[in-house]
Amino acid sequence: MTLSFAKLQHELRATYRLERELGGGGMSRVFAAEEVALGRRVALKVLPPELAGELSLERFRRELLIAARLQQANIVPVLSAGDLDGVPWYTMPFVEGRSLRDRLTEAAGPVPPTEIVGIARDVARALAYAHARGIVHRDIKPENILLSAGTAVVTDFGIAKAVDAARTRGGTAGLTLTSAGLAIGTPAYMSPEQAMGDESIDGRADLYALGCVLHEACTGRLLFAAVTPQSQLAAHLSQAPVHVGTLRPDLPTHVADLIMTMLAKEPVARPASADAVLAALDGAPLTRSGSVASPEMRTAGALARWGAAAVAIVGIALAADRIIGLPEWGLPGAIAIALAGLPMVIGTGFIRRSARMAVRSPGLATGTMAGLAVQAAPYVSWHRTARMGALAAGAFGIGTAAFLGLRAAGIGPEGSLLANGKLKQSARLVVADFAASVADSSLARVAGEAVRTALSEGSVTSLMSPSDAAAALERMQRDPAAPLPLALARELAEREGVAAVVAGDLTRAGDGWIVGLRLVTTSGEELAAYRATANGTGELLEALERVSRKLRGRMGESLARVNQTPDLERVTTGSLDAFRLFAEGARAVDVEHDFDRAVLQLKKAVAIDSQFAMAWRKLGVAYANGRFGSSLSDSAYAKAFQFRDRLPGLERLRAEGSYYFSVLEDRPRAEQVYREMMQRFPAQFIRYGTTNYGNVLAGQRRFAEAESIARLIPVHLVQRYENLHGILLAQRKFLPADSVANEMARRFPDNLVVYRLRADRAWMLNDWDASTRQIEGAVTNAKRASDRAAAYGLLAGERWMRGRFIEGLDAREKARAMDAARGAESESAVVDSMGQALIDVNFRGRTAEGLARLARIGGVAALDTVPEERRKYSLMLYAYALAGKPTEAAAVLARMERMVPDTMRQRQAKVDLSFSRAEVALARKDAVTALRWADSTRTRGDGTAAFCWPCTEVLRARIYDTQEQPDSVLQILDRYLDISDPSRVEANEGDFLFLPWALKRSGELHASAGHIRKAVDRYELLIGLWGRADADMQPTVRDLRARVARLRERLPR
Structure with missing residues (x-):
């Protein structure tokens, strides 16, 4: 009886929920179902009732149990089995994907060789596993090979054997299933011995069927396109298949030969096992007995030698590129020379093989190509081919060496400008603004920043920083934030002693761009010019990098160094929008000193590309210079350090230095970084390393060394005067410090830092009123929001120090409100x-x-x-x-x-x-x-x-005071009060908390010791400090004045 879908669903409802019928083959109907207990999808297969009538159900179950034991990645296992009204059914996992039959039917063209080899490997692995356990599939065909996630799996393993073994003999004696139209196996894929009904077939029958499948996959048609099953079986017995290599020339020779070996009529001529098939797929040839043989030393040996030579050529080129540097065509040329040997080897192999065949079997070497090969054989040999390859490689090597020699001598169009004297070592360059249309001005700024970044890695020249250029424009009485076109850049370069100008231009070309980069002297002589195209803005950074690398090489930079420089996108960002925001933020920091705007733009840049290390470092600078708070700047520096592998060499060292010094406060490691910068980038160190390196040294109280470094900082940088002033004060060089402050005031009249420097100097000399006047001047003259907030912060500290706590709290509240309004920490x-x-x-x-x-x-x-x-x-x-x-x-x-x-x-x-x-x-x-x-x-x-040794001294004095050791207390306090030190100012919590106590206690102890004049001095300093203190502090001031009056009476007249 026929089992309907509804009946199957009804009978199996407790265990399975049928979804739909998928179809079936000669031995089963297939349904997609869900296993109720586990909620997983399965394929439920039901044998046709006409076939079930000829089976012994018990024998079928026993054979199915054997097949169910197969557990291998490329085998779809049997999960469960049963019968309905005597009709057997069984289930297997539902494989997401499609069958190889579907793949062949849907293919628009031939299946690629790599896919064919992959399918062959997977099926061979399944067969090897099953054959080792005595199970032959008997029905390998495209329908039983399923493709899922790039892997081939074999289904219905052992089913054909189970059906065959379960056939009954009664009633239909002598009637085979094949003769009944129910083939155990499929005629199109049956081995000759299977077609003849041989009951002793082994795994080699499956290998034959696999060969049929692979031949069909290669050619897109059946091995034997007969009309009826009987004629197909006859073809398997008597007809020779067409060699698959002639139909698919792109198929690897060893794969094509393997397929034809698998299609041998006699089992003994096929591969001995599925394992041998796997080995042959890896290139190992087969012996006549089907086992794996040692490789022959003919074409295969020549290919091996070619491979070794190719690896050697490319390896030498890579080593040369790393050690001495090759031109941009050097490495691709070496690879082309190496690859050119391959067709020579293959052609020579074909010619020599055709010649051997003509000698051994004259009738076999037929065809036009074979005939031509035989004619060419007397003139072609492996020795000549090897010699031609060696000559080609040698000629290329000599040509490359000649190019490098001319370049090093400064001769020719690519001659080094350093070698021919047009540039000097460490020559300074200035990057002019890129020329572009008004609509493309923002991209022009991006291009300029990209070129500046790409050129910053050079060791031959140094770049004038944007802030340096802005300072130079100011000295020329020009707007420092104005554009810097080529003409103005040349004028600036001539005035500042800059060797040449790097000028560029952006020109639209349809949807793309033409990028130009030139090196021009102050007199207008063009030393080098390069152009590149970009197919859209997405390729703009790459084009800018290409011309920048060429320019670096032309200037005389080591080609090895140029070639080893990381790609611009890697060390910056792959997002042009992020780079555009970075360029705007960098300009706001370096040129406009608008740190609020810089923070806004740079935060947008890192929001687009969170791994944009260069933007993170610049954001840290903006936070620090804009006084947004150390936790914000430290967080940005930490991010830059986290992604430092994406930074070019100089930028990486700057990021590491900031991280070790500011975030980790690890001065020895920071010092190592800045020493490395000084060695690797001596010219750039002057501009980018001296400020922080000086701070590192000063932070370790190595003031003499710090002073020598601070004097290297360019004179147009505020940091020179700020650092140098503090270092001079630390060495008690008050007059030189005054000169530094005066020079800073002359150069930067609007910069409020000078007020703080003068206030610090006055405080160290106990001139409280002069210090107060400087800080009040900063408050009065502050213009920018960040400056006003900083000035009120200084005022709050000054008021607290002088006992004017109410005013101090008011100033602190104003500073906090200003910081909050601009997004700074407070x-x-x-x-x-x-x-x-x-x-x-x-x-x-x-x-x-x-x-x-x-x-x-x-x-x-x-x-x-x-x-x-x-x-x-x-x-x-x-x-x-x-x-x-x-x-x-x-x-x-x-x-x-x-x-x-x-x-x-x-x-x-x-x-x-x-x-x-x-x-x-x-x-x-x-x-x-x-x-x-x-x-x-x-x-x-x-x-x-x-840094703050006075803080320690005051603490020790307080401890000794509790132990009633007045001599120790007095000695410590005199050292603290009489020796000026900048740490009292920079770490003014020490002075803020304990200076009044130190002055009062020192006065008391000196009075007790009879040091009347010293006691009066101490008391009067405290009176001067607190003379205008809050009302509730005035009783203390009056008491101090009374003490002074009594002590003065004891002074000699």
Whole structure:
């Protein structure tokens, strides 16, 4: 009976949910179904009732159990089986994909050789596994080979054997399934022995069927296109197949030969096993017995020798390109020479093989090509072919060497400008703005920045930075932010002693661009010119890089260095939009000094390409120079460091230096980076490395070395004067420092840094009023938002230092509002409350009010409401410690230690942690522990000397004071108060917190020791500091004045 879809669904509903009928072959109907229990898709196959009637169900099940044991990646296994009304069914996994039959039917052309080989490998692996376990498929055909995710799998393994073994003998004795029209196997793919009904067939029958499948896949038609199944079987027995290699010349010879070997009529002439097929697919030839033989040393040997020679040629070219550098055509030319040998080897092999065949079997060497090959044989030999290859490679090598020699001598159109004297080593160049239409002006700026980046890696020349060029324009009384066309660039170059101008132009060409790049002297002589095309804006950076590399090579740069420079897109970005924003942001930093705009543009650039390392580094510079806050700049520097592999050499060193110095505070490693920059990029180091390297040295209190580096900073850079002034003050060279400040004021009249420098100098000399006047001048003259915020921040600090806390808090609030308006970091209200509490406790004698203020904000828990990088633990800790609350101070310390758990952050916070631990110990009256931690504050976590040694001295004096050791206290305080040091200013928390105490306590101790004049000096300094302090501070001032009056009476008349 025929099982309908509905009946099958009804009978199997508890186990399977049928979806649709997929079709079937000669031995089954196939349904797509879902296994209810596991929710997976399966293929359910049902044998036709007419076939089922001839089967022994028990025998069928036994054979199916054997087949179900096959578990291999290229075999679709049997999952389950059963029967309905005596009709067997079984299930297999549902394979997503299509059958090879579908692939052959749908193919628009022949199947590619690589795909054919892949299918052959996968099916051969399945056959090898099954044959090793005694199972022959018997029905290998395209319908039973499924393709899924690039892999071929074989289905219905063992089914034909199960059907054959389960045939009953009663009732239909002598009637084979084939004769009944139900073939065990498919005539188009049956081996001769299978077609003859041989019951002792083995795995070689499957190999024959696979050969039929592969032949069909190669040619697109059946091996024998007979009309009836009987005529197909007859063809398998008697007809020779057409060699697949003649129908598919693109098929590898060893694959074509393998397929024909698999189609041998006699099993003994076929490959001995599926494993032998796999080996033959890898190129190993087969012996007459079908086993794998050793390779013959003829054409195969010549190909091996050619391969070795080709590898040697390309390897030598690669080595030469790396060591001495080759022209841009050098490596491609070497590869072409190497590849040119291949057709020579193949042609020679064909000619020699045809000649051998003509000698051994004259009748076989037929055809036009074979005839021509025989005629050419006397003139072609392996020796001659090898000699021709060697001559070609040698001629190419000599030509390349001659080109390099002429270039090195400065001769010819590609002669080095350095060698012929047109340029000098370390010559300075200026990059002019690219010429372009008004509509393309933004792209012109991108092109200029791209060329500047590409040329920055050169060791022969150095580039004038955009900020240098802007300063030069200012000296020429031109607008520093104005465009810099070629004519103006030449004038600038002549005035500044710049050797030549790099000029470029962008010209639209349909949807693409023509990029031009020239090197022009100040007199107008064109030293070099190159052009490249870009098919659209997507290729613009690549075109700019090509012309920049050519120019570097022409100027005399080592070709090895030029060729090894990473691609411009890799070291910048693949997004032109991101690069455009970067160029605008870089100009805002370097030329316009508009750091708010720079931050805006650069943040957009990294939003487009989050791995744009160069933009991250420039964003860090914008944050730092625009005073947006150290956590923002450090975060940007850390991002640049994270993606530093995408930076060119100089930019990478700059990113590493900023990261080690600013973020990790690892000065020794930062010093290593800047020393490497000085060695590798000496000209660029002057411009880009001296500022930070000087800071690294000064931060280690190596002031003499730092001064020598700071004097190398170009005179038109603000950083020269800022760094040099601080270093001179550290060495107590006050008059030279004054000269530096005056020169800075002359060159940069609108720059507010000069006010701070003069204020620092006055403070170090205890001239409080002069320091105040400078800071008030900064507030009055500040114009930009960032400058105003910074000036009010300085004013807040100055007011606090002088006891004018109400005005200080007002200035601090103004600075915070200004910073918030421009997106910069600012102290939170919680941190400000902590600072006010510390002022209450330390200065105003309002300990209860200070503690109440801390309680109102939540005490220690309030720290959790502040971003980690801005928590200022020390403010709260000092307030509790100075208020005599060691338990609360220790709680702050514990929280601080938990927030810096890892080794790196502990090292960075070592000095702060040591000061905090000392304060807690001092509050506990544990002087021994406090002194131990105070000594620990002398060195940073990186092993270098801590910058603020006065901070340590004041701490030690306070500890000794609790131990009633007045001589030690007085000695320390005199050293602190009498020796000027910039760290008192730059780390003014030390002066802010303890300068008043130090002055008062020093006065008291000197008075007790009978040093009346010294005591008067100390008291009067404190009176001068607090003379205009808040009203609640005035009782202290009056008391000091009274003390001075009493002491003056004791002075000799």
